[in-house]
Amino acid sequence: MRQIRLGVVGVGIIGKAHLEEYAGIPGASVVAVCDINGQEARAVAEKYGIPHVYADFRDMLARDDIDAVDVCLHNNFHAPLTIAALRAGKHVYCEKPIAGSYFDGQAMVEASRECGRMLHIQLGTLYKKETKAAKALIADGQLGTLFHARSNGFRRRGRPFVDGFGTAHFTRKASAGGGALLDMGVYHIAQMLYLLGTTGVVRMTGRMYQEMDMDRQRREESGFDVEELATGFVTLENGVTLDIFEAWAVHLGGVEGSSIVGSKGGIRLPSYHSGEQTGEFSFHTTVADLDLNSTVDLNRMDIRWHRMRENEDACDSSQRHWIAALQGRVPLLPTAELALAVQLIGEGLYISHTQGREVTADEVKETSRSLAVNI
Template sequence: MQPIRIGVIGVGIIGKAHLQQYAGIPGAKVVAVCDINEQEARQAADLYGIPHVYTDYKDMLARDDIDAVDVCLHNNFHAPLTIAALRAGKHVYCEKPLAGSYADGISMLEAARETGRKLHIQLNTLYKKETKAAKALIDDGQLGRIFHGRSNGFRRRGRPYVDGFGTVHFTRKSSAGGGALLDMGVYHIAQMLYLLGVTEVERMTGRMIQEMDMDLQRRDESGFDVEELALGFVTFKGGVTLDIFEAWAVHLDGIEGSSIVGSQGGIRLPSYHSGEQTGSFSFHTTVADLDLNSTVDLNRMDIRWHRMRANEDAYDSSQHHWVAALQERVELLPTAEIALATLLISEGMYLSHTLGREVAMDEIAANSRSLAVQI
């Protein structure tokens, strides 16, 4: 397998996590890092043995020994950096969400098509064991005709900065574009779109809420102007529907995991509380006029599939998949298209909240404006 030479832009919390994962992927070779904080960049480079450090991404993109660029910046920086890297002839792996606005996401996909470069978005829920099991059941027809999905995400009090972790950049529309919906909801909605097999939105409604108390000093310092709870309902072309509950903070002790139901069966995915699994995967159907609730040993499934299937390691994580696709061992999953549909849904929910009514896909696209921050 030929090595894939990678340049990473941004070595904050997410960038460091990406560097740590690349260190464990055969064939991934990070040759350069870039960050406006030179000290942070050099520390990361020293830790992972990366030979080249930059503070200007344009200088890094000028290198001819970089195959791919990993963009690990805040949402509204994604489009300018991604487009610049694509036009410099690099494949691009970008953090979620795709961008801060649907208009910017469209420009990113158009640039990828125009340049013939691959664009991959970090959607880690697509590589979870429960997603693989659900996809296997769906592809085998065990759910019959799928008609509805439920996308759930939960934290009790997990708002960035105001609840004691992360930076103010997560809590301001100017840098993040939105709150819980764009931070966490991206993962859960994208997982549902992947399993439902739909991306063509017809119409939707949404409600954004910020009602819970927070530390007054941190509220002032954060400039908190995004939602802590997002609620929505989406109808896709063809009639499939999806409801959405995404909470950074809500007074509950937990919620059920996301689910998908069809004419012959249903799936409930594990529930999570602030990233920690609190529920299990289950499959529900009727056999011989008996209602069955079944569990799956996901770990045994994973072991068997790695033993029996070629290139199963290409689906161990988003970055494993990215490297394997660049090595041409597997076809790249349509993460950019899924991420764009996810962004359309998010933006539609924001627009619906602002207008106080249901909105259609064409209306969302027509109202979308670039939030890109040029650097």
């Protein structure tokens, strides 16, 4: 198993989570970290036994013994650093969303192709047990022809910073590009596109909301100018449709899990409240003129597949998949293309909200502009 040497840029909350994950992956070796906060970078390096610390990412990219770079910065910093790393000959793993705008995300994808290096976006929902079970049922034809999906995400009062966790960078368009839609919705929309097997976006309409009370002082400190609730409706290629409900904050006790329906059957994924599972995976179909609502033992499925399938460990998490792909054990899932399609949808929903009308994917592509912050 080939050793993969990694450099991580950004050692905040997300960066630390990535380092913790790498620590448990055979074959993953983090040899350098970079952060403008030198004291924090040195403390993290000492904790994880990382030999090299940098304040300037360019110095880290100059190393010829690093295979891949992990980008753990805020959204509008993704494109410049990712493109620089790709041009330096490194493969790149980047946090979601792919960027702050479709324009920047497209530039990242194009740079990956031009440089012949892999670009992987962190879309953790693709590796959940329920996603694997849903993909297996769809691949086996159990749903028939797919025609509609519903992407749901829910927090009761879980807005970053203003509700007591995270930083204000999440709540400002200047650094994040958007709110609940780009923070949480990326995971759920990408999961639906992956299961539907398409990134072909045709048109979309959306509405953004920021209506609930906030602590006055935290509102002022945060500069909160993004949405806490996003809703939308998307038409994909071949007439397949997708509706979206993504809440950082909403006065409900919960929402149902995301779902997909086809001509022969349907799937409902577990529901979650602020990351905690509150519902179960279920499969719905008709057999012998009987309507069946079935549950699946996902844990038993997972045990069996790890026993029976080669390289099943490569599907256990986004980072495990990344390392396995770099080792040549598995092909890389098309996470960059999925994330770019999600960015296209998100930007389209924002434009639709502003203009009060449905917009086409072509309009978004033509009008999207860079939000990248030079670093």
